[in-house]
Amino acid sequence: MSQSHNRGLVEDFGRWREFSAGMWAWVFHKFTGWVLIGYLFTHIAVLSSALSGGAAYTNTLQGLEQLAVVRVLEVGLLAVAVFHILNGIRLLFVDLGVGLDLDTQEKSFYASLILTGIIVVASVPVFLEGL
Amino acid sequence: MSTQTPDTDETDPQAERMARKEERAAERDEASSKPDVGDDAITLKVFRYDPEVADKQEPRFDTFHVPREPGITVLDALIYARDTYDSSLTFRHSCRQAVCGSDALFINGSQRLGCQTQVADLNDSDTVRVEPLPHREVVKDLVVDMDHFYDQMDAVEPYFSPTEEPDGEQLQSRENREKIKMSTRCIWCGACMSSCNVAAGDNQYLGPAAINKAYRFYFDEREDDERQEERLQIIEQEHGVWRCQTQFSCTTVCPKDIPLTEHIQELKREAVKSNLKFW
Ligand code: HEM
Ligand code: SF4
Ligand code: FES
Numbered sequence: 001m002s003q004s005h006n007r008g009l010v011e012d013f014g015r016w017r018e019f020s021a022g023m024w025a026w027v028f029h030k031f032t033g034w035v036l037i038g039y040l041f042t043h044i045a046v047l048s049s050a051l052s053g054g055a056a057y058t059n060t061l062q063g064l065e066q067l068a069v070v071r072v073l074e075v076g077l078l079a080v081a082v083f084h085i086l087n088g089i090r091l092l093f094v095d096l097g098v099g100l101d102l103d104t105q106e107k108s109f110y111a112s113l114i115l116t117g118i119i120v121v122a123s124v125p126v127f128l129e130g131l
Numbered sequence: 132m133s134t135q136t137p138d139t140d141e142t143d144p145q146a147e148r149m150a151r152k153e154e155r156a157a158e159r160d161e162a163s164s165k166p167d168v169g170d171d172a173i174t175l176k177v178f179r180y181d182p183e184v185a186d187k188q189e190p191r192f193d194t195f196h197v198p199r200e201p202g203i204t205v206l207d208a209l210i211y212a213r214d215t216y217d218s219s220l221t222f223r224h225s226c227r228q229a230v231c232g233s234d235a236l237f238i239n240g241s242q243r244l245g246c247q248t249q250v251a252d253l254n255d256s257d258t259v260r261v262e263p264l265p266h267r268e269v270v271k272d273l274v275v276d277m278d279h280f281y282d283q284m285d286a287v288e289p290y291f292s293p294t295e296e297p298d299g300e301q302l303q304s305r306e307n308r309e310k311i312k313m314s315t316r317c318i319w320c321g322a323c324m325s326s327c328n329v330a331a332g333d334n335q336y337l338g339p340a341a342i343n344k345a346y347r348f349y350f351d352e353r354e355d356d357e358r359q360e361e362r363l364q365i366i367e368q369e370h371g372v373w374r375c376q377t378q379f380s381c382t383t384v385c386p387k388d389i390p391l392t393e394h395i396q397e398l399k400r401e402a403v404k405s406n407l408k409f410w
Contacts, residue, residue: 004268004276005180005190012265012331018240022379022392023328094377097400100393105379 021106025087032084039077068131075127079120086112166215172196173250175208177220178262181271184219190269192260193217199250205238205259206245209273222273229386232318235325236273237262242322242384264325280321283338287345287365293354307352314347314394316387323381323391335370339381339391342372346394349401360405367402375399 019027046064050057064070090108093099099108175195181187195212197203206224213220223233227246234245239253239260250256267275323339324330330338337345348354349362366372372395381391 004270005182006268007190007265012328015240015265020380020383022377022383026328026376026378091377094392094396095399097393097396100390100396102379102382105392 021109025090025105025109025112028083029087029091032080032087035077035080036084039080066131071128071131075120075124078123078127079116082119083112083116086115166198168196168198171199173199173203173208173256174258175212176258176260177209177212177273178269179220179272180269181219181221193220201251203250204246205236205243205248205250205253205261206234208250208259209245209261219272221271230318232320235264235320235322235386237265237325242326244320244322244386247386264321266325266327266331267321277321279334280324280338280340281319283324283336283341284319284344286337287341287348288362289341289344289348291348291351291354292358294357295355297353301353303351303353307350311347311350313389314343314350316389317343317347318387320386322384322386326380326384328378328380329374329376333370333374336374337365337368337371339375339385339395342366342375342398343389343391343394346398349398363402363405366398367406372399372402 046060047057049060087109090105090112093108094105099105173196175197176192177195178190179187179193180190195208195216197208197211200207204227206227209220209222210224213222222236222245224246225231225233229244229247232244235242236245237243238245238248239255242264245261250259253259261273263269263273263275267277267280270276317340319340321340323343327336327339330336345362345366349359349366354362375392375395377392377396379392382389382393385391
């Protein structure tokens, strides 16, 4: 073979429109997992304001909770965490060899998505209360 | 077409015959370049690349119009396009019945066998877009380099090889045959490997087809325990089963409906069981 054409790796995520359910589940799971790790750092940063005393901690938290962005981000965080947990349970079943046929694995992914949606919508009033 | 230069003398009967002949040839050419494909013709868009032809060194898509016949497959359409419009259109095929595994292609965004895919069954049956298998280097048009795929298949020693030669006939129980039945169906088409995101990122990953092959022999009761242990070593190596991220892409595209993810997951559990022994 004299020469061949390498189309490169870029084509992969360029084809997101053609992803199947299992592929989306994987993308979302990685994404939500890393967002949770990212949140862990902000979480520690906020909590460590307590090192400067109880008042500083209360002020920081109250200040943050007054911001609409923070409230919205909290809803986002809940969405991310709930999806990660539900799909994580789905993946544990996959690892145990339960529900590995295409139909079940697709439906269980859609179920995690729908359940996440319901829980998030139901939580909105709580998160936005008193803004 | 004739290579002779026709005589310019009008009255020469030989020249007249030649002129008529050329006319007929031209008519035939015309007819074949614009065949009557009907109003509901299929628009076939085909990836073209040929390092040896100047205007095909940059990959491009060519469009062909193919008459819509009942039951026409994508392979039929490609054959029609090649025989009618462009004899240089290159693709592999042989059995035309999903047995040889040579025509796995990327059709309308998914890995499929050209011969097994009827145009009418596609999500878009008007425009059929055919590309060579992703994640393989393209040699020419729809032909990809399969060497790496075959290397991965060979890496799992895909043949029956008990440690000691059996004395006589070795019978397999019905249950065991059932257990490995689906895994024996692989036709080495490479669709699964091409669909796998992990395989795309890790060239050493054995890939779904090879792991499925390993499954087929690992669970074959006619091989002895020692051989099974050796097989497990290959299966659970760094670039073996643990690379699988259960994206289910391979299972989705396999034309022989092999439950690939299920087989990979089962081998992961076998690997865990053999390493974690508390009893
Ligand atoms: C009940 C809660 C949780 C469950 C059930 C869960 C479950 C899982 C499972 C099963 C996986 C493996 C996915 C795979 O097979 O590829 C995973 C991956 C991951 N999880 Fe969680 N998880 C939970 C909470 C968290 C939390 C709180 C964090 C972050 C602090 C997190 C971060 C991650 C990350 C980053 C990955 C991806 C690892 C990789 O790149 O392979 N998870 N999770
Ligand atoms: S496992 Fe299925 S998709 Fe993969 S090579 Fe074999 S037949 Fe083709
Ligand atoms: S031509 Fe043999 S599998 Fe399609």
